[in-house]
Amino acid sequence: MKKRKILIPQPKSKFLLVQCPDCENRQIIFDKASTIVKCLVCNRVLARPTGGKAAIEAKILQELE
Numbered sequence: 714m715k716k717r718k719i720l721i722p723q724p725k726s727k728f729l730l731v732q733c734p735d736c737e738n739r740q741i742i743f744d745k746a747s748t749i750v751k752c753l754v755c756n757r758v759l760a761r762p763t764g765g766k767a768a769i770e771a772k773i774l775q776e777l778e
Contacts, residue, residue: 726743736755
């Protein structure tokens with residue numbers, strides 16, 4: 714009897730740990746954000762939606778799973 718592999722689809726989107734370039738606050742954002750994401754401390758824009766993946770305007774420190 715053949716063993717069948719069960720294929721489980723993996724998500725193509727990720728959460729990102731980013732650092733604000735102004736106040737150096739660390740924040741977790743979604744890489745496919747559909748709204749403007751601002752820093753919680755200084756209110757600077759960290760990500761802008763583009764229809765697919767967001768345009769990240771902050772330093773990406775780590776990709777989270």
